[in-house]
Amino acid sequence: MVCVLEASDLYKEYPGGVVAVKGVSLKAGRGRVSLMGPNGSGKTTTLSMLAGALKPSRGVVRVCGYDLWGKEWIKARRHIGYALQKMPFREKLSGMENLIWYGLLRGLGLGESRRRARSLSEELGLSGYINRSVASYSGGMRKRLSLAAALMGDPDVLILDEPTSGLDPRAREELWHLIEVSLKDLTIVFSAHMSVEAELHSDYVYIFNDGVIVAEGRPSELIERYAPKPRIIVYVRGDAEPLPIDGVEPEIVARGVYMYPVDDPREGIRRIVDAYSQHGVAVERIETRKPGLEEVFFTVTGRRLEEG
Numbered sequence: 001m002v003c004v005l006e007a008s009d010l011y012k013e014y015p016g017g018v019v020a021v022k023g024v025s026l027k028a029g030r031g032r033v034s035l036m037g038p039n040g041s042g043k044t045t046t047l048s049m050l051a052g053a054l055k056p057s058r059g060v061v062r063v064c065g066y067d068l069w070g071k072e073w074i075k076a077r078r079h080i081g082y083a084l085q086k087m088p089f090r091e092k093l094s095g096m097e098n099l100i101w102y103g104l105l106r107g108l109g110l111g112e113s114r115r116r117a118r119s120l121s122e123e124l125g126l127s128g129y130i131n132r133s134v135a136s137y138s139g140g141m142r143k144r145l146s147l148a149a150a151l152m153g154d155p156d157v158l159i160l161d162e163p164t165s166g167l168d169p170r171a172r173e174e175l176w177h178l179i180e181v182s183l184k185d186l187t188i189v190f191s192a193h194m195s196v197e198a199e200l201h202s203d204y205v206y207i208f209n210d211g212v213i214v215a216e217g218r219p220s221e222l223i224e225r226y227a228p229k230p231r232i233i234v235y236v237r238g239d240a241e242p243l244p245i246d247g248v249e250p251e252i253v254a255r256g257v258y259m260y261p262v263d264d265p266r267e268g269i270r271r272i273v274d275a276y277s278q279h280g281v282a283v284e285r286i287e288t289r290k291p292g293l294e295e296v297f298f299t300v301t302g303r304r305l306e307e308g
């Protein structure tokens with residue numbers, strides 16, 4: 001049986017009056033679901049409410065049918081594993097000792113915690129350094145240890161807040177490979193640091209802006225719906241004004257950097273270069289780009305997603 005995570009109409013007002021999440025409803029069954037959005041859009045707040053770590057001001061979260069804040073909250077929480085963006089590990093202790101601690105917190109006995117920590121460290125490629133103190137870990141090792149800690153209670157639903165942030169591209173790919181191979185049977189909800197991660201690694205994405213969901217769907221469907229055309233980005237010298245091409249105004253990416261949706265990239269490049277040269281403006285660089293979730297975000301919100 002697939003354990004479904006379902007949230008309806010979540011609100012969160014922090015002490016001090018910031019309303020970080022304003023009416024979010026979402027659902028995750030088997031597969032990977034991502035929350036994508038700019039800094040401060042409410043992803044972490046939502047994830048911690050889904051994980052049962054933060055009480056919603058309003059709204060309900062159900063896990064495998066149990067209300068996270070209802071009478072059966074203990075049953076509900078047993079199904080969830082949560083990896084925070086930065087886990088508060090005890091730095092002087094080893095990875096193994098930290099994992100055992102998480103096992104004890106989840107109500108496992110010492111022997112069981114140790115067995116589980118050992119098998120997870122093998123599965124997640126941590127064995128080589130599991131007995132070293134966490135203080136000596138690299139970013140990639142810490143992220144693997146976070147994953148292992150979240151898995152100590154053998155959850156059905158895994159909530160990962162920016163599972164790969166701070167990693168270089170190679171370590172990021174390795175971690176995704178691990179998640180996709182070892183954890184393929186779990187329901188995974190993660191927040192995405194970069195739009196390409198949501199695009200490549202999730203089956204379904206919820207796009208957040210200012211505490212609400214502004215679009216949701218399979219990445220490919222969203223791109224088809226909101227940004228079906230290839231883009232041409234032109235870099236012009238100095239601060240030349242953007243020119244409309246066939247009556248279409250470009251998106252202004254930055255001063256001197258303009259982006260045009262086109263039907264046919266080759267034809268588009270020709271027209272754009274012609275138009276600027278007719279105005280005596282030198283084109284310094286021109287590139288085509290396949291649209292992605294970043295363009296979807298722009299179409300839906302009119303804002304650029306800051307990539308970090």
Ligand SMILES: Nc1ncnc2c1ncn2[C@@H]1O[C@H](COP(=O)(O)OP(=O)(O)OP(=O)(O)O)[C@@H](O)[C@H]1O
Nearest residue numbers: 014015018020037038039040041042043044045046
């Ligand atoms: N403990 C808190 N007290 C008060 N306000 C908070 C608290 N935590 C978050 N906020 C505010 O709530 C809003 C949403 O923050 P949240 O951390 O959920 O966003 P996010 O999408 O995870 O951002 P990021 O991409 O930077 O991680 C922000 O305006 C933030 O400043």
Ligand SMILES: [Mg+2]
Nearest residue numbers: 043044045191
């Ligand atoms: Mg966050």
